[in-house]
Amino acid sequence: MGISRATTEKVRERADIEDVVNDYVPLKKKGQNLWACCPFHNEKSPSFSVSPAKQIYKCFGCGKAGDPIQFVMDIEGLGFGEAIKHLAVKYGIEVEEDHTSTPEDIQAYNEKESLYIALNFAKDFFVQNLQTEEGRAIGLSYFKERGFSQSIIEKFDLGYTLDGWDHLLKAAKAAGHSEEILLKAGLILQKEGDPTRVYDRFRGRVTFTIHNLGGKPIGFGARILTQDKKQPKYINSPETDVYHKSDVLYGMFQAKKSIREKDNCYLVEGYTDVVSLHLSGIENVVASSGTSLTENQIKLIKRFTDNVTVLFDGDSAGIKASLRGIDMLLEGGLNVKAVVFPDGDDPDSYSRKVGSQAFTDYLEKNAQDFIAFKIGLHADEASNDPIKRADLIKQVVASLSKIADPIIRSVYVRQSANLLEIEEEIIQVELNKIILKVQKDQYFRDQRDDESQETPFENFLPTKEEGISFSSQLEAQEREMMRMLVNYGFEMVSEELSVCEYLLQETQELVFETPVFNKILKLYKEALANGILPQPQHFLTSQDAEVRNEIITMISRKHEISKLWEERFQIFTISEADDLAKSVYDNILRLKQKVVKKMLEEARSKIKEAQDQKESNEIMDERLKVYMELKHYQTEIDKQLGIVISN
Structure with a gap:
C-alpha cells in the first residue's frame, strides 16, 4: 500500500527547502538565493543554489536539481515513499495509507510490510542470541577473536543463530508471525517431500544483517564456525519480495554518508572485510558478498560517487578471474583504482595484522589506476612472450573502450602506450575499431527495433x-x-x-x-x-x-x-x-x-x-x-x- 496523497501534500506544504538542505550543508545568502558547495560532488567554489522563493535547489556543476523531497531522495539514496516518510518524521506529520488502493494493492503492501516486520524480528532475535550462554561461548567469542568491538557489533546488527532446528520458528510464531510469511522472508525452509515439516534456515552460525538503503533488515548472511566440510561456509538469504541480491551491496546503509563525503567507495568481497575496515576507521566501504558485480550494484555506487577503489586479495589467479568486474565498473562510468594485498592476505586479515594506521597508509600508497594495475598483473609473463604481450595489449584496449568520456579515455591511451612501450597511434587505431564496431552495432540494432521506419535513417532524424x-x-x-x-x-x-x-x-x-x-x-x-x-x-x-x-x-x-x-x-x-x-x-x-x-x-x-x-x-x-x-x-x-x- 502506498502513502496517501494527503500525507504527500502535507509534506510538500511543510517541508522547507532551506530547512531541509541546512540539515546537510551550511547555506550562505547571496541575493535572493542561498549558496553552498554542492553536497553531491567536490568543488571549491559554490555552485549549489537554493531558492527559498521557489522551494527548489540546483547545482550548476553536476546538474542535480529538485524540490525538498527530491533532495532527500538524492542525499539519502531513498525512493519517493521513503523520502516522504523521512520528511514526515522530521515535521511530525502522521503517515496515512492510500485508501484508494485496490484490494490487490493493499494485500501486496501488507505482505511486504509483514516481511519487513518478520525480518526485523529475526534480526533482533539473532542479536539477542549473542547474550545467551551458547551465543556468548560461540558467536560472541568469534567476533571478539576477530577484534570486533561491541559498538561495531551493534552498528552492523551482528548476531548468532542457535544450534537447533526451530529456535527462530518457535519464537517467531509465538510473537504472531505466520509460517507463510517466515517462508516468504527466507527465514525457514520446508523439508523436501514433506511440506508440513518446516525448520530454521540458519542454525548454529553467526549472522550478518543485510540492510536496504533506509536501514531496514532485508536478508542475512550466515557463517558456519565449525570445520564441517559437508556444510557450506556461508548461507545467504534467498531472493524475496524485499531482497534482490543484484540490487544490494552489503554495508551501503552504513557507508553511504562516508562515500559521499570521501567521494570514493572501497569495494571488497566479503562481510568481514567491510566490518574490519570500519574498525580501522574506513567507513566508505561496501561488499559484493562473494557474488559477481551487477549493473544495478554499479548504478547504486554511482548514486553516491564516481570513484571506486577495488581491494583484491593477494591471490593473482583470483585477481585475474575478477578483472571483468573492473571493465563493468568502467562501462558504468566510474573511475577505477585497485589495491592488491600481500600474498595470502585479504582486507580483513591484513587490517588485523598491521593495525588501523598502517592499514590506512597501505591503501593510500598502493592504490593504482586500473591501467597500471592491469598491465602490472601480466607484465612478467608478457615481457618475453610476443603472443602474451599482444594479448595483453588487446585486453587493455578492450578495457579502454569501456570508458565513455573521450577526454579520460585519451589520457589513459597515452598512459597505456608509455607503460606498454608501444606507439600511442597503435592503441588508438585498435581502440577506434572497437568503438566504431560498438556504435555500428548499436546503430543497426536500433534500426531493426523500429519496425515503422521507412528509410534506414528515419528513426535517428530529429523531427522538425x-x-x-x-x-x-x-x-x-x-x-x-x-x-x-x-x-x-x-x-x-x-x-x-x-x-x-x-x-x-x-x-x-x-x-x-x-x-x-x-x-x-x-x-x-x-x-x-x-x-x-x-x-x-x-x-x-x-x-x-x-x-x-x-x-x-x-x-x-x-x-x-x-x-x-x-x-x-x-x-x-x-x-x-x-x-x-x-x-x-x-x-x-x-x-x-x-x-x-x-x-x-x-x-x-x-x-x-x-x-x-x-x-x-x-x-x-x-x-x-x-x-x-x-x-x-x-x-x-x-x-x-x-x-x-x-x-
Whole structure:
C-alpha cells in the first residue's frame, strides 16, 4: 500500500527547502538565493543554489536539481515513499495509507510490510542470541577473536543463530508471525517431500544483517564456525519480495554518508572485510558478498560517487578471474583504482595484522589506476612472450573502450602506450575499431527495433518542431543567448562568476549562424577588452542600424505584468531574473541542443549521400562515427534539460 496523497501534500506544504538542505550543508545568502558547495560532488567554489522563493535547489556543476523531497531522495539514496516518510518524521506529520488502493494493492503492501516486520524480528532475535550462554561461548567469542568491538557489533546488527532446528520458528510464531510469511522472508525452509515439516534456515552460525538503503533488515548472511566440510561456509538469504541480491551491496546503509563525503567507495568481497575496515576507521566501504558485480550494484555506487577503489586479495589467479568486474565498473562510468594485498592476505586479515594506521597508509600508497594495475598483473609473463604481450595489449584496449568520456579515455591511451612501450597511434587505431564496431552495432540494432521506419535513417532524424526549419530554430536560440548576454551580462551567477564570463566561456567554440549576432558579440568583446562591462545602452550608440534595431528588440518587453497582481490580488509571478543562474544555464543548453540538431541533420545527409554513391566502407564508417558521437552529445544535453526520449 502506498502513502496517501494527503500525507504527500502535507509534506510538500511543510517541508522547507532551506530547512531541509541546512540539515546537510551550511547555506550562505547571496541575493535572493542561498549558496553552498554542492553536497553531491567536490568543488571549491559554490555552485549549489537554493531558492527559498521557489522551494527548489540546483547545482550548476553536476546538474542535480529538485524540490525538498527530491533532495532527500538524492542525499539519502531513498525512493519517493521513503523520502516522504523521512520528511514526515522530521515535521511530525502522521503517515496515512492510500485508501484508494485496490484490494490487490493493499494485500501486496501488507505482505511486504509483514516481511519487513518478520525480518526485523529475526534480526533482533539473532542479536539477542549473542547474550545467551551458547551465543556468548560461540558467536560472541568469534567476533571478539576477530577484534570486533561491541559498538561495531551493534552498528552492523551482528548476531548468532542457535544450534537447533526451530529456535527462530518457535519464537517467531509465538510473537504472531505466520509460517507463510517466515517462508516468504527466507527465514525457514520446508523439508523436501514433506511440506508440513518446516525448520530454521540458519542454525548454529553467526549472522550478518543485510540492510536496504533506509536501514531496514532485508536478508542475512550466515557463517558456519565449525570445520564441517559437508556444510557450506556461508548461507545467504534467498531472493524475496524485499531482497534482490543484484540490487544490494552489503554495508551501503552504513557507508553511504562516508562515500559521499570521501567521494570514493572501497569495494571488497566479503562481510568481514567491510566490518574490519570500519574498525580501522574506513567507513566508505561496501561488499559484493562473494557474488559477481551487477549493473544495478554499479548504478547504486554511482548514486553516491564516481570513484571506486577495488581491494583484491593477494591471490593473482583470483585477481585475474575478477578483472571483468573492473571493465563493468568502467562501462558504468566510474573511475577505477585497485589495491592488491600481500600474498595470502585479504582486507580483513591484513587490517588485523598491521593495525588501523598502517592499514590506512597501505591503501593510500598502493592504490593504482586500473591501467597500471592491469598491465602490472601480466607484465612478467608478457615481457618475453610476443603472443602474451599482444594479448595483453588487446585486453587493455578492450578495457579502454569501456570508458565513455573521450577526454579520460585519451589520457589513459597515452598512459597505456608509455607503460606498454608501444606507439600511442597503435592503441588508438585498435581502440577506434572497437568503438566504431560498438556504435555500428548499436546503430543497426536500433534500426531493426523500429519496425515503422521507412528509410534506414528515419528513426535517428530529429523531427522538425511544428514545421520550423532547424536554421530558424537555431537563429531564435542564438537571439535568446544574445539577449541574456546583453541584459544580464553584468550580473553575477555565483560569487566569482558573472553571466558574461559564463556565457562567453560556454560559447567560445560556437560560431553564430546569424551575422548580426556575430556583430554584437564582436562589439561586446571589444568593450570587455577596453575594460568596459557593457550594458544595453552601450550598443545603442553603434553606427550599425541593424545592431541598434536588434538591441532594442532584445531589451524591450511586449507585455508588462501589472503591479496590481501582487499588491491587490496577492498573485505572484516568477521572472527569469529570480533565478538567473538557472535561466542562463538552461539557455546555453538549449543553444547547444539546436546546434547539435543542425549538425545531425547535416551528418544524416552525408550518410545518405554515401549510401547513394556506394562509397567505401571507410568513408561510411567515418560518417557513422561522427553521427553516433553527435547522437551521444544530443542525449547528454537532453538529459540535462529533462527531456525524455522515447524509443
